[in-house]
Amino acid sequence: MESATTQGIEHTSCCIVGAGPAGAVLSLLVARKGIPVTLLEMHKDFDREFRGDTIHPSTLEILDQLGLATPLHEMRHSKISGPTIQFADGPFRPFDLTRLKTRFPYILMVPQAQFLEFITKEAAKYPSFRLVMRANVRELVEENGAVCGVKYLGPDDAWHELRAPLTVAADGRFSRIRQLAGFEPVKTSPPMDVLWFRLPKLPEDLEVPGGLLGSVGRGLALIVLDRADYWQTGLVFPKGHYQELHAQGIAAIREAIVETQPRLAKHAESLTDWHQLSLLSVESSLCPRWHKPGLLLIGDAAHVMSPVGGVGINYAVQDAVVAANILISQLKAGRVPESELAEVQRQREWPVRVIQRMQTLMQNRLIAPALSSQGPARVPWSARALLRIPILRDVPGRLIAFGPRRVHLAKP
């Protein structure tokens, strides 16, 4: 055992590890039912490196059910309704959300840190909610084969023990809880990695219809997302080539940007230091088992999504909503049978599998050929033909906006 003596034992009904989108939303849903919940987050605040800022129609509909969609829209935001990607054979729109039947036919872009602050502030309106920042969970507490809580190093640098009938691991793609529970995710390796960085908005600026512009060049792709004050930009390159790019230096990155999207020549001059870039090592994985007695995994801890379609946050929130729908009455009763935890996995695993298959298809048919081509990249004719068929053309948009099944909060 790593831990020293703890500062006594604390108790709650639900212990949630990790205040990302999954943990924050689940704790709000539990707290609003008057159930004691403690959310443990190892960072001191929510302000971290870029993690994606996309709030999809599905999440907006859920927030609307909670009366939170309107205040969220009052925050500074931008909107994406569909990307236009420039290929050598012309522009291509892989999905378009404007035709969807929803109050929110767009992806709302709000910085993730502000979104998490907004959700946890809302949760803090309920007296049964407790948030501990700088709480680094290091151990599971187990008794008679069941998880009955965690041990964490608190903001006071002392060890604490927190006991609960249910512990939820919402601690992200490198989940320590998943590892401590002995679960091993099955990984697939998408063919690309992404360097994310900001480019400034300039007076004589780009027109970005639909809020997202993509361009494909020789072995590289560029994604430009319209943010209120800047362009969030991703340079997509073949997996395994990071060291090579890094060795070429920042000037080579500027050249690659200009070659792929000449209209960004002036913007690219603002990149002068490698520290302005952050690497997303693209991963996709699925944990075969999301539960054991007393413990449930949700969000990235259970499944890491490829960035295709930007669905990671949406899927983490949907997991939280399904978990709340199934588990609230058990949490009220103070006993959560493992069969109910298995039900959460049963309802969420297949949508994850469906969307991961779609992502793999797009990666293999569209992205990998474009990244391995040394000539001008083209869209396969079959992709263009499929998206012209009226009953098929909205399928990608619906999958990205909602997944294969719409998730809503259960009526009380």
Ligand SMILES: Cc1cc2nc3c(=O)[nH]c(=O)nc-3n(C[C@H](O)[C@H](O)[C@H](O)COP(=O)(O)OP(=O)(O)OC[C@H]3O[C@@H](n4cnc5c(N)ncnc54)[C@H](O)[C@@H]3O)c2cc1C
């Ligand atoms: C560079 C990058 C860009 C991305 N872009 C997008 C995008 O555009 N759209 C999109 O939908 N998704 C995007 N994603 C993915 C998205 O961020 C995740 O899918 C989503 O955040 C998952 O939510 P989560 O709550 O499951 O986990 P996370 O958001 O990873 O949250 C986990 C939380 O747990 C905390 N934690 C970890 N270990 C411990 C511990 N031991 N004790 C206490 N706390 C702990 C972490 O500090 C963190 O706050 C991106 C990811 C990256 C890395």
